[in-house]
Amino acid sequence: MGYKTPLFDEHRALGARIVPFGGWDMPLHYGSQVREHHRVRLDAGMFDVSHMRIIDLDGSGVPAFLGRLIANDPARLRVPGQALYSCMLNRQGGVIDDLILYFRAPTRYRLVVNAATAEKDLAWIRDQAVGMAIAIRPRPDLAMIAVQGPNARAKAVDLIPAALREQSLALKPFVAAEQGDWFISRTGYTGEDGLELICPAGQVLALWRGLKGAEVAPCGLGARDTLRLEAGLNLSGQDMDETVSPLESGLAWTVAWEPAERDFIGRSALEAQRERGGLRRCVGLLLTGRGVLRRQQAVLSDGKPVGEVTSGGFAPTLQRSIAFARIAPGSGEECRVLIHDKAVPARVVKPPFVRNGKPRIDL
Amino acid sequence: MTTNTPDDLKYTKEHEWVRDKGDGTVTVGITDHAQDELGDLVFVELPEVGRRVAAGEACALVESVKAASDIYSPLDGEVTEVNTVLGDAPETINDDPYGAGWLFKLRLSDASQPDGLLNATEYRSLVEEEG
Numbered sequence: 001m002g003y004k005t006p007l008f009d010e011h012r013a014l015g016a017r018i019v020p021f022g023g024w025d026m027p028l029h030y031g032s033q034v035r036e037h038h039r040v041r042l043d044a045g046m047f048d049v050s051h052m053r054i055i056d057l058d059g060s061g062v063p064a065f066l067g068r069l070i071a072n073d074p075a076r077l078r079v080p081g082q083a084l085y086s087c088m089l090n091r092q093g094g095v096i097d098d099l100i101l102y103f104r105a106p107t108r109y110r111l112v113v114n115a116a117t118a119e120k121d122l123a124w125i126r127d128q129a130v131g132m133a134i135a136i137r138p139r140p141d142l143a144m145i146a147v148q149g150p151n152a153r154a155k156a157v158d159l160i161p162a163a164l165r166e167q168s169l170a171l172k173p174f175v176a177a178e179q180g181d182w183f184i185s186r187t188g189y190t191g192e193d194g195l196e197l198i199c200p201a202g203q204v205l206a207l208w209r210g211l212k213g214a215e216v217a218p219c220g221l222g223a224r225d226t227l228r229l230e231a232g233l234n235l236s237g238q239d240m241d242e243t244v245s246p247l248e249s250g251l252a253w254t255v256a257w258e259p260a261e262r263d264f265i266g267r268s269a270l271e272a273q274r275e276r277g278g279l280r281r282c283v284g285l286l287l288t289g290r291g292v293l294r295r296q297q298a299v300l301s302d303g304k305p306v307g308e309v310t311s312g313g314f315a316p317t318l319q320r321s322i323a324f325a326r327i328a329p330g331s332g333e334e335c336r337v338l339i340h341d342k343a344v345p346a347r348v349v350k351p352p353f354v355r356n357g358k359p360r361i362d363l
Numbered sequence: 364m365t366t367n368t369p370d371d372l373k374y375t376k377e378h379e380w381v382r383d384k385g386d387g388t389v390t391v392g393i394t395d396h397a398q399d400e401l402g403d404l405v406f407v408e409l410p411e412v413g414r415r416v417a418a419g420e421a422c423a424l425v426e427s428v429k430a431a432s433d434i435y436s437p438l439d440g441e442v443t444e445v446n447t448v449l450g451d452a453p454e455t456i457n458d459d460p461y462g463a464g465w466l467f468k469l470r471l472s473d474a475s476q477p478d479g480l481l482n483a484t485e486y487r488s489l490v491e492e493e494g
Contacts, residue, residue, distance in 0.1 A: 017402075028402075029402065032402075032403055032457070033402060033403055033428055034403040034405075034428065034454070222402065222428055222429075226428065290406070290408070291406060291408075291426070292405060292406050292426045292431065294431070313428065314405035314406065314426075314428060321405075321406075340424070340431070
């Protein structure tokens with residue numbers, strides 16, 4: 001038995017198949033995850049993401065603390081509501097977790113971290129903050145629904161409190177608006193437009209039912225995974241973890257080297273890696289032969305193993321199998337993947353595979 | 364959710380169904396329970412027509428969004444036909460596991476064999492036991 005979000009009974013009532021995920025009992029799908037995937041690409045779907053951990057940071061020491069805590073530069077956030085994607089590294093440069101940081105006011109920030117790593121993240125954050133003027137406040141009193149798809153914002157707007165409606169519709173990508181305990185951001189994990197709605201846990205059932213009434217399709221973790229894979233978005237704990245550098249996880253773009261004097265945790269380890277060179281690459285794969293790419297399958301180049309698949313599956317929008325793989329530098333565009341003892345041809349491509357409903361690679 | 368288990372079919376412990384045509388040939392597929400457990404099917408690999416298979420031999424593969432699953436021949440025989448529709452539309456198995464979603468047909472080496480399989484009641488108990 002795992003933790004349950006405030007929507008657990010509602011998922012059961014909707015016929016969801018429930019699976020354990022990161023210590024939580026979560027909906028995998030409500031009948032067909034492929035159909036849910038298409039609903040998000042073509043119209044609007046919603047995900048209960050209340051299992052993700054919201055952590056509020058308040059205090060005069062917060063900006064300097066964040067500059068040390070995360071690999072991206074929090075000083076990039078200047079306007080209230082702005083969001084930043086970043087990795088949180090250990091001293092060896094491994095990825096403890098990825099997160100989204102929101103700037104709310106000069107000494108008030110909000111973090112949203114992954115469910116599976118939440119306890120570890122929180123312990124790490126508290127350890128780093130010892131002796132600093134920072135209040136660290138996890139928010140289990142809040143719940144979160146991600147509404148995603150080309151029609152998501154239009155369908156969700158009436159369910160947002162009146163005072164936030166206009167602002168929410170005007171949000172630019174990666175910006176949030178808030179009032180009281182409602183917090184609306186134009187973010188997501190699907191490669192589609194949409195919003196993530198944070199509200200008091202006691203109001204989330206009414207919000208969910210209201211969205212359902214507006215014909216937003218309930219979607220489970222299964223569709224969430226195929227959507228994020230097509231969108232070229234990493235999954236923490238799978239495509240990167242504590243033993244792997246962001247530089248070998250396709251996340252070099254999230255590491256802010258400037259200003260050079262900002263000494264974030266893991267910086268010296270990443271600098272040493274960069275100096276040494278020979279780093280593995282995280283690439284996209286499109287299977288050109290028959291089968292389905294899966295995590296941990298070996299990637300071969302000229303018959304020799306050069307790496308392995310970190311996330312793989314069938315991509316409903318492309319009707320092909322795709323993957324992320326971590327491979328040795330210098331491998332060519334053509335490769336093979338070992339699937340059930342057969343070396344099946346695949347092509348190295350640059351993610352994202354799909355954005356805003358459209359394929360972004362040649363099939 | 365309860366799944367469908369037709370009374371007129373035979374079953375295996377590996378969640379395949381067998382339709383005995385009574386003329387020494389059978390049709391084979393996966394059960395409603397199996398497709399429900401697997402989730403959306405996305406890839407199917409079927410045996411070649413003419414291949415001789417032994418009972419218990421892995422001879423086909425179905426892959427869902429979740430996992431790959433070997434299909435074992437329920438009986439000894441020769442593959443006479445495979446469901447080519449599944450190549451482009453593996454989801455047919457989810458939609459109609461006992462009808463349009465059949466996998467392959469066998470001409471049996473010994474026409475009395477289907478009697479050794481599970482009947483519908485026995486298969487339902489198996490599914491319940493597996494929880």
